[in-house]
Amino acid sequence: MVSITLENLTKMYGNTIAVKDVNLQIKDKEFFVFLGPSGCGKTTTLLAIAGLIKADAGEIWIGDELVTSAEKGIHKPPQERGIAMVFQDYAIYPHMTVFDNIAFPLTISKVKKDEIKERVKKTAELLGISQLLNRKPRQLSGGQRQRVALGRAIVRRPKVFLMDEPLANLDAKLRVQTRTELKKLQLELGVTTVYVTHDQVEAMTMADKIMVLRDGLVEQIGTPDDLYNHPSNTFVAGFIGSPEMNFIDCTLVEEREKLCLDAKEFKISLPAETFPKLKSYIGEEVIMGIRPEDIYESKSVKGTTQDNAVKMTLDLIEPVGPFLLLHLRAGRIPFVATVKQTRAKLGQEVVMEMDFDKIHIFDKKTAKAIL
């Protein structure tokens, strides 16, 4: 049972915060993703778990073992943590053959030669690189090198896999392919995995749970579903999902016993269930968020009198494979909507409806109110 626990983990570089107060629990066999833009601290956290950097505050447990404690002065070296790591540039040794590269951790632990041979062969088979065992890294393609790096990590049967953007250097097509393979592999091997990426698509498709970081601070931890449907702030809401969520500044007003979002160019009335949560915000400025996929052409006859309908002008249609991106405008407020098809023409006025269930409202100072 290999879980990972981080408690109040903090790392500083001089006066700059790399990560601060990270608290999380990773379950056994979980595929856990650290997600965020460059410089958010996700790699720092990963390196701290690996023991390659020391923590300034906080504690880390791997399994039942306390491997890092800044307060108690405990720091177990990386070699003894039972972890295996895959780096963004693969870090395979150019002067060794593929076989020797994969065998490296075993040779260091002085495993018997026969056993090494067997394990390396098995690992190579698993990854489909058996025929490359005698080659040198410079003779391999990027995808092949990545597998060698994986092989080196797997062959040790570690307690934990740590991966730092392993797909970043692959071309787009290979990336999608490898993504699936990696996930399948992880399920098969059943090893607790921590995976770092800045690509939210990767995170959403692969993760059991995601932690979103920004500037060293944790923004939200949850399943992909949680993050998508219940983002806790505008950053997470905007980071997850492509194309990005539409954000509109509004004021929450009360009109004829209904709560409305007033964006000056248009108004939307909200259903009664939302009342209790929003009561305290009446008269306040808020941010409304709605994803492009949750805006659709109105089929109802009520037109703009409907509570959730807004009249918009169609500026641009972008075909994106299976659907269309509509760039619209309500007055001067831009909207992006994803639809399967439309008969509207450019410059035409269209009535769009927003899905009530999917409207997000955020406090202007980054908190969030309701779904």
Place this chain on the structure above:
Amino acid sequence: MNLSFGRVFTRETMVNLLFVLPSLVLVGYFVYVLIGWNIVVSVSDWRGLTPSYNIVGFGQYITLFQDPVFLTSLTNNLILILLFVPSSLALGLFLAILLDSKIRGEGVFRNIYLLPFSLAFVITATLWAWMYNPDVGVINTLFQAIGLRFLKSGWITDPNIALACVVLAIVWQFSGYTMLIFSAGIKSIPESQIMAAEVDGAKGFNLYRRVVIPQLKTPALSAFVVLMIFALKVFDFIYVLTGGGPAGYSTYVLPLLMFRETFLSTHFAYGAAIATLLFLLVLVIVVPYLYLSSRREKD
């Protein structure tokens, strides 16, 4: 470039060639013409102060191999290669590894180790003459003062160990250079490889042996060539430190022999033959190296 297909010497080409013409002329003459001229002298019968160009064949070369001083010189050069080159490389590597350990004042130490290399051989030879002087020199008086009298020696006045003393001094001078080359090599290894090796269990000595050192082949080779060629060309240092002695010829090397034969004994043809031989020895090392490195550039 298809435009000038039929006209090899377009006006543009001529103007361009003008740029390199002076250099071509200078280098062409002072290197290649003079080498050829030297070879001609080596097969002539020129002895004494008046030049004479009667070609008499390779007699001088045959004399060379029967001359005990020549053979001593050649042997000494080979001993230098065998002792000096590996020692400098080893010490340089050792220092480079020491400095790779996140030392405070890394730059200061590096500058100290590199300082001797920047000094002229005439200077360092003068300094080491002072070091090695058996009566009042630095080393012997130091041993005396700290109670290690039994370590005192004749150093460069002792024909048996004089050459070893020379080797020690030039290792001292060159180790900073080999250290520099190896340091650059070590720094060029991506940090992620070191991290990967650490995660996989390699520490300290093991890490260096398996991951770092095997990747230092290229810098090692270029340092190797430089050192080898120096071991053949060394002149200033020995001229000033020992003058070729003691006991006559114990520290003689080919360049010194050539110099003495040519300019002191006026055996010009003989000296030219030694010089040509020296040149060939250097070519044997340089040509394969240039070939290898130009091939690597194409990779």
Place this chain on the structure above:
Amino acid sequence: MRIPNPRRIFLYILLIFFAFVFLLPLWTDITTSFKSIHDIIYTIPVEPPLSPTIEPLITAFNIMERPLLNSLTFTAVATLFSCLLGSINGYALTKIRFRGANTMFLLFSIGIFLPYQAVLVPLVLTMSRLGLYNSIGGLILTHTTYGITITTLLFRNFYGLIPDSLIMAAKTDGAGTWTIYRRIILPLSLLPFVVVAVLQFTSIWNDFLFGVTLARGSEAMPASVALANLKGTTEVNWNVQMAGALWYALPVLIIYLVLGKYLIRGYMAGAIKG
């Protein structure tokens, strides 16, 4: 390399030991240069002087004044010329496409490794025929020419890093070969010039072979030859000898302290000494 703590002390001990070894000869050079004859008899070399004096330095300077001046002159001029020509050659080899560029480069490269003994005799003859034997001019010519081989290599490597697109843009703007050199390459060459100049200066200043072969006469004798003569005299006044060595080493020491990092870059760019 992460070495556990107790071993770090040993590491520093090693480093300091080697620092001592590398500096010892220089230290005794300095101490001895300031010692009177009395001090030389009554102290051992590693000890500092009992009553420091600049006598030896003055004596040495009187002997070496003219040679030092000679060295300064021909070294500076030869450095300038060999750098200029090297720069032009480097430019030609990388930015002007001409046939035989690679051959030219190869031929020059062999010149870098040339053991000068192989050209010494004809060189002397040439110089004497040109009337440049025993003259500063002769030394300038010699050092410039042999310097071109290495300066060309270094500049070629530097200029290879300048993107061709820059040159192509200039050409479409109507610039000719010389203009491109003057207005684009040269302004970008400040760093390479410093590196190559520092390297050349040190290497020419330190030369002995050409000095002792071509300029033994007092009119043009370089400082290196003067120092060797000083050593060769039978009355071994060590303090004067050490002082002489100090004078001769001075310019290089200054360069090393002030421009050291450029010198180091030069070494790494494939410099060959000797």
